[in-house]
Amino acid sequence: MKFSMIGMSLFSGLAFLFTNYKNRLAPIGKSNVPELKNANTGQTRKDIYEMLRNQAFMYLPEQPGPLSPSKNLHVYGMVMDWGMDDSTATIVSYKTGDAGLYLSTGGRLTGGEENVNVTIAAREFVCLAQSYVNKATKSEANSLPENDVIKFHFLTNKGIYTGQEELKNLEDNSSSWLELFEKGNNVLSELRLKR
Numbered sequence: 001m002k003f004s005m006i007g008m009s010l011f012s013g014l015a016f017l018f019t020n021y022k023n024r025l026a027p028i029g030k031s032n033v034p035e036l037k038n039a040n041t042g043q044t045r046k047d048i049y050e051m052l053r054n055q056a057f058m059y060l061p062e063q064p065g066p067l068s069p070s071k072n073l074h075v076y077g078m079v080m081d082w083g084m085d086d087s088t089a090t091i092v093s094y095k096t097g098d099a100g101l102y103l104s105t106g107g108r109l110t111g112g113e114e115n116v117n118v119t120i121a122a123r124e125f126v127c128l129a130q131s132y133v134n135k136a137t138k139s140e141a142n143s144l145p146e147n148d149v150i151k152f153h154f155l156t157n158k159g160i161y162t163g164q165e166e167l168k169n170l171e172d173n174s175s176s177w178l179e180l181f182e183k184g185n186n187v188l189s190e191l192r193l194k195r
Contacts, residue, residue: 045104045105045106046104048106049088049090049102049103049104049106049108052090052100052102052108053079053090053102053142056077056079056090056092056100056102057079057142057153057155057160059077059094059155061076061077061094061095061096073133073134073156073157073158073161074130074156074157075095075126075129075130075133075154075155075156076094076095076126076155076156076157077092077093077094077095077126077154077155078091078092078093078094078125078126078129078152078153078154078155078184079091079092079142079152079153079155080092080093080150080151080152080153080181080184081144081145081150081151081153082145082150082167083144083145083146083147083148083149083150083151084147084148084167085147086147087103087104087105088103088104088144088145089101089102089103089104089188090102090103090104091184091187091188091191093121093122093123093125093126093184093187094122094126094155095123095126095127096113096122097113097118097119097120097122097123098111098113098119098122099111099118099119099121099122099187099190099191100191101188101191101192104144109191109192109194110191111191111194115190115194117190117193117194118187118190118191118194120190121183121186121187121189121190122187124183124186125180125183125184125186125187128179128180128183129152129154129180129183132152132154132163132177132180133154133156133161135163135176135177136152136154136161136162136163137161137162137163138158138159138160138161139153139159139160139161139162140160142160142162145164148166148167148168149164149165149166149167150164150165150166150167150170150177150181151163151164152164152165152177152180152181152184163177165177165181
């Protein structure tokens with residue numbers, strides 16, 4: 001029940017963000033019309049989204065601790081991709097408290113270091129991820145999820161691990177990934193409130 005109310009609220013917010021950016025930035029006409037490019041950089045919304053998402057996977061913490069050659073697996077960041085309506089929302093969180101939301105339709109919200117609530121939510125998400133990383137598998141590719149699928153990418157001292165879940169299993173509370181998903185959604189909520 002708790003997830004249903006929170007999930008619907010967040011889903012509505014993401015749907016609004018997707019629609020808002022699609023309507024404001026999408027080219028007019030058929031879908032095979034090339035996407036508009038930024039006059040200054042020549043980049044499309046998709047180019048910028050892919051660049052930001054790729055940077056999220058390349059992030060390395062400044063503290064040497066989590067990357068030390070330890071036998072233990074340490075999670076220092078999370079990338080949660082949510083596939084919906086042929087678009088993707090990517091929620092990024094790091095142990096430092098930095099966080100961001102990147103939309104494949106062209107929007108982004110960043111913050112964390114300057115907002116205590118975002119920092120706390122991001123740290124809690126990454127901290128909880130430590131107890132989920134053993135459910136994930138080591139991954140070389142960081143592909144986007146299909147519609148109605150959530151992908152959890154764990155950034156660790158031993159590489160990237162990935163797990164995924166269908167949205168319907170999260171909605172009906174039958175997923176073993178539910179608590180982690182809720183923590184990721186909490187980051188999203190705090191980023192949206194910060195706007």
